[in-house]
Amino acid sequence: MSNHPDRMAILLYVEDESTEGAMVAEHLAGCDECEAIAEEFRRAFAQLQHRDLMGYYSVPDGDRDALRAAVLREADHVTEESWSADAFVADLLARPLGTWDACFERQPERRTSWVARRLFEEVELELNRRPEYALHLIGVAERIASFLSDVECRSVLGDAWKHRSNALRHLGRYEEALDAAALAESFHASLVTGEFDLAQAQFARAGTLFKMTRYAEALEVLGTAAATLRNYGNSVPLAKTIMLDAAIRIEEGDVGMAQERWREVLPILKHLGDEVEQARVLANLAECNLRLGAYEQAMADAKSSVDRYRALHMEMESIRSEWTIGMVHLARGESDDGLAVLENAAAAFETLSMSGDAGFVKLDVCEELLRREEWNEAEVTARGLASLFIAAHVTTASTRALDFLRRSVENRQATAETVRYVREYVTADDPARRFEPPSVAVN
Amino acid sequence: MTTRDRVAAAYDAHYDVMRYIAAQRFRVPPPDIRPLIHDVFVSFMRHYAAVGDERSWLVAAVSNACRNYWRDSKPSEVLTDTTDTRELIEDASARVDVLRLLARIPKRCQAVLWLRYVDGLSPEEIALRCASSTSAGYGRQLIHRCLRAVREALAVGVQEHS
Numbered sequence: 001m002s003n004h005p006d007r008m009a010i011l012l013y014v015e016d017e018s019t020e021g022a023m024v025a026e027h028l029a030g031c032d033e034c035e036a037i038a039e040e041f042r043r044a045f046a047q048l049q050h051r052d053l054m055g056y057y058s059v060p061d062g063d064r065d066a067l068r069a070a071v072l073r074e075a076d077h078v079t080e081e082s083w084s085a086d087a088f089v090a091d092l093l094a095r096p097l098g099t100w101d102a103c104f105e106r107q108p109e110r111r112t113s114w115v116a117r118r119l120f121e122e123v124e125l126e127l128n129r130r131p132e133y134a135l136h137l138i139g140v141a142e143r144i145a146s147f148l149s150d151v152e153c154r155s156v157l158g159d160a161w162k163h164r165s166n167a168l169r170h171l172g173r174y175e176e177a178l179d180a181a182a183l184a185e186s187f188h189a190s191l192v193t194g195e196f197d198l199a200q201a202q203f204a205r206a207g208t209l210f211k212m213t214r215y216a217e218a219l220e221v222l223g224t225a226a227a228t229l230r231n232y233g234n235s236v237p238l239a240k241t242i243m244l245d246a247a248i249r250i251e252e253g254d255v256g257m258a259q260e261r262w263r264e265v266l267p268i269l270k271h272l273g274d275e276v277e278q279a280r281v282l283a284n285l286a287e288c289n290l291r292l293g294a295y296e297q298a299m300a301d302a303k304s305s306v307d308r309y310r311a312l313h314m315e316m317e318s319i320r321s322e323w324t325i326g327m328v329h330l331a332r333g334e335s336d337d338g339l340a341v342l343e344n345a346a347a348a349f350e351t352l353s354m355s356g357d358a359g360f361v362k363l364d365v366c367e368e369l370l371r372r373e374e375w376n377e378a379e380v381t382a383r384g385l386a387s388l389f390i391a392a393h394v395t396t397a398s399t400r401a402l403d404f405l406r407r408s409v410e411n412r413q414a415t416a417e418t419v420r421y422v423r424e425y426v427t428a429d430d431p432a433r434r435f436e437p438p439s440v441a442v443n
Numbered sequence: 444m445t446t447r448d449r450v451a452a453a454y455d456a457h458y459d460v461m462r463y464i465a466a467q468r469f470r471v472p473p474p475d476i477r478p479l480i481h482d483v484f485v486s487f488m489r490h491y492a493a494v495g496d497e498r499s500w501l502v503a504a505v506s507n508a509c510r511n512y513w514r515d516s517k518p519s520e521v522l523t524d525t526t527d528t529r530e531l532i533e534d535a536s537a538r539v540d541v542l543r544l545l546a547r548i549p550k551r552c553q554a555v556l557w558l559r560y561v562d563g564l565s566p567e568e569i570a571l572r573c574a575s576s577t578s579a580g581y582g583r584q585l586i587h588r589c590l591r592a593v594r595e596a597l598a599v600g601v602q603e604h605s
Contacts, residue, residue, distance in 0.1 A: 007587065007591075008583065008584075008587055011583070011586070011587050011590065012583065040594065041590065044590055044593055044594070061462065063462075063473075063476065063477045064458060064462075066477075067458075067477050067480060067481060068451070068454050068455075068458070070481055071450060071454055071481060071484045072447055072450065072451055072454075074450075074481070074484065074485055074488065075446050075447045075450040075451075075488060076447060078446055078488045078489075079445070079446050079447065117489070151482075191511070192479070192482060192508045192511040192512055192515065193482050193483055193485075193486040193504060193507070193508050193511075194511070195503075195504070195507040195511075196486070196490060196500075196503075196504065231499070231503035231506075231507075232494070232496075232499055232500045232503040232504070233494075233495060233496025233497075233498070233499025233500055233503070234495030234496045234499075235490075235493050235494055235495050235496070235500065236492075236493035236495075237493060268495070271495050271496075272495045
């Protein structure tokens with residue numbers, strides 16, 4: 001076939017009704033343009049042959065406009081209720097907790113799911129600072145739930161038990177926290193639209209298992225939660241789930257898997273526009289890469305993290321990433337650069353009165369100076385360590401360990417290994433542990 | 444963007460896919476689809492500060508809501524549809540795109556394509572049904588013309604999309 005077949009000939013060929021099938025096939029094999037036309041027909045047929053599609057298409061949809069109107073009415077209602085709840089809860093928070101029940105008695109119309117959820121926002125703010133108070137707030141929200149419709153009640157109770165689980169975890173009441181999370185899961189699982197919340201309750205349970213160092217169980221629960229959340233696309237709970245997974249991997253010593261998780265979550269955080277968490281993840285990636293020996297990437301991530309923290313005016317975090325930069329320099333054998341960066345980081349921590357952190361940076365400095373056998377410099381650093389850690393109120397065992405280090409340096413007996421030995425005591429800072437000098441081999 | 448604006452935009456963009464999934468993939472009876480989608484949007488409004496991908500969120504939410512609907516309606520029956528939501532989004536979105544495409548072509552063409560590709564009529568039968576003609580060639584012309592209409596509608600859609 002010298003000329004191109006017309007569209008009808010191609011159509012007949014695709015429909016297997018062509019009397020010139022062999023010739024058309026031969027032409028298509030050598031002609032991209034005509035093959036594209038044939039492919040277009042094939043695609044159209046494939047789509048049109050979906051019987052369920054055509055069946056669906058033939059049924060008129062009378063719901064679209066009415067449902068749209070109903071959904072938008074709901075949106076307006078949500079806006080009004082949110083504003084109203086904000087004002088009411090602000091008023092409540094200004095009063096003693098003991099008077100709140102009377103407020104609700106006087107204004108029973110305030111017992112709404114929106115007021116309960118506004119209280120949960122307050123709970124999230126109080127969790128770290130005042131977990132006992134957070135538990136009281138959760139109790140108030142729970143009492144509101146009993147006045148709501150069945151679905152709203154179960155939804156609010158699910159959230160109440162999830163937040164209770166978090167508060168109990170902060171208080172170290174881990175077994176109760178696990179029970180509370182299980183109850184939260186039950187409430188959310190009973191709802192038609194409860195899957196997203198169910199996964200978040202599972203996340204709360206995983207958080208407690210993590211604190212209990214039951215890492216394998218925590219990872220299993222997180223896996224279940226993540227599987228659900230991934231279906232919902234990028235979301236804050238998905239990012240949190242992946243980040244907790246990464247943190248557990250670090251605790252387990254699985255730096256490679258942790259690195260994989262941090263890398264996975266970074267684009268999600270970018271999509272969500274969460275600048276703070278992006279900076280944190282970059283800082284964590286820098287640490288992982290440092291530990292894995294990927295120094296170039298570690299340096300790039302740490303620098304990027306510093307830039308982001310600075311832009312966010314998060315000075316303390318910025319100094320921590322500077323510290324990582326210093327450690328990357330040392331790992332690359334750039335000793336002078338590393339020491340300069342570490343000295344600056346220690347000074348910056350001291351400016352913020354963070355003497356403990358300054359002390360740990362100085363321990364790294366001391367280790368490097370000993371490696372270089374710069375005894376006089378190391379001596380000055382070792383002497384300064386004691387005062388820094390005493391200002392940070394460390395235990396007696398830690399103080400003794402630091403004193404041991406100072407004497408070892410003064411006697412020219414200390415090595416980098418001595419610093420690591422002492423650092424382990426100060427990091428644990430366990431009041432129940434006595435300081436025991438290392439064996440002679442260390443010195 | 445206000446809550447209302449965001450919800451309205453999400454509804455207009457994703458309602459068709461959500462309804463398609465409820466009706467066709469999960470066979471939820473028509474009277475129950477409306478409250479189900481309504482509840483999904485109520486849940487969406489509660490969570491939307493944490494949502495980064497509205498389409499995925501709404502499709503996953505409506506799929507899970509459908510599964511739970513059947514769990515609550517017929518607890519003894521095991522629902523076999525465990526399609527991955529991402530696949531579901533692609534499949535449902537493609538089909539809804541075709542629906543929108545079909546809505547752009549003349550009714551007569553819709554009928555011709557239905558007869559050919561759903562009812563499986565031959566070109567001769569289509570010619571007879573649509574034009575009282577016994578010519579298979581004429582039937583093929585009709586089919587070809589209607590496919591061209593689909594192609595042109597698709598081209599318009601692609602231009603609008605781009």
